[in-house]
Amino acid sequence: MYKKAVEKSRAADALIVMNSIDKSEHDWYLVKNNYTKDFSDLDIELTNKEGNKAANATLETENYTFTLQDDSIKAQRNNNEYSLYKFYDVGGIYCLPQEHYICQLNMWKSPSAVNKGKCGEINGFWANSNSTCYSTSEDRCKSLYGDSMWKENGANSFCGVSYVATAKLGEYQECRGGWGSCYYSTFTGEGSQCLSVGDLGCRYSYFYGNAECQGIKSGGCNDSEFFSGSTCIAKDSEACSGSVIHSGAKCIANASGGCRSITLEANAVCERKAGSHFGGCTGNIYGTVIADDEHYTNVSSTFYEGSSCIGNVSNSCGNRYGYTTFKSGSRCIANVDDACNGSIFEPGSCCKGHCSASAPNCDCPKNEDGSYPTSCP
Secondary structure, eight states: OHHHHHHHHHHHHHHHHHHHHHHHHHHHHHHHSSOOSOGGGSSSOOBOTTSOBOOSSEEEOSSEEEEEOSSEEEEEETTSSOEEEEETTTOSOEEESTTSTTTTSTTSOOGGGSOHHHHHHTTOEEETTTTEEESSHHHHHHHHHOGGGEEEETTEEEESOSSOTTOEEOTTOEEEESTTTTTTOEEOSTTOEEEEOSTTTTTTOEEOTTOEEEEOSTTTTTTOEEOTTOEEEEOSTTTTTTOEEOTTOEEEEOSTTTEEEEEEOTTOEEEEOTTOOTTTEEEEESSEEEEOOOSSOOTTEEEOTTOEEEEOSTTSSOOTTSOEEEOTTOEEEESSTTTTTTOEEOTTOEEEOOOOTTOTTOOSOOOTTSOOOSOOO
């Protein structure tokens, strides 16, 4: 009881700070017609836990880290138990996750008042059918489908189905399961998702429309098919490996080997985020790879006609062992020095090299006159 009382007092103090920031941000907006993301611009003085005056976008105090965002303030508890959000144009402060005892106090505003974009920012659960943001997927499921459609089995939970394997799940229906619990299922429509909280939880499944698979554990979504509008998000190693990413779909590698050995069809996208390291977006590539991580990660990849690798950091589209091949009609776009180094460029391929004095070993093929290409068809 004492611990909860102390935590409530800390949350009340955070609320005072956020309201003070909100007022100062509105004063700034009246003059500049925008909100600032720099504490030093505000007409209030706040200090961090070392006693220094707040500057830039982040302020870390003893209990919370306050962050100035585009249209809001976020206060994250330093122990990561919960976060508070205040949007400048909405009023009230939101607290998530809803199940935390601090977030159940009546000092916070219900998330239902925010729009779809803000719902995502506060990690809420949106429903198009009634334009409402819910605190939990359980609340959303019961509101849309009735209490009987929410099922729990240990750590697993399901919305809209009584038996999960081989099930068909529609809008805002979901499977959150461990090993093999969501095998061979079909997910269609906005908000339909499979969350693999155990290894291989969503393997061999099919995703359509705006459906999503979150590979929270290793191999969680592997060997699945993703059709136009759907997304595979690899949050753990190999989580989307072996999958087919059809035209209009996307694979996002946030972990090592996240989208390894995939087939990326034309007009599909694979995003290799920082930290995805080896094997982030590898396989047979007919679409576009956006490479924001280095470490020569396109191991054993082949880029075919019409495909592209966009290298935004050094060594992001190449491989020092020469395992990345660009076939005729494919492109490597180096937006920074050395982004395409170590690749094999077959006749008819194009490498738009960011080759300068600081990159004397640029591997992009030269034009007949000895210059590097400045554009690709």
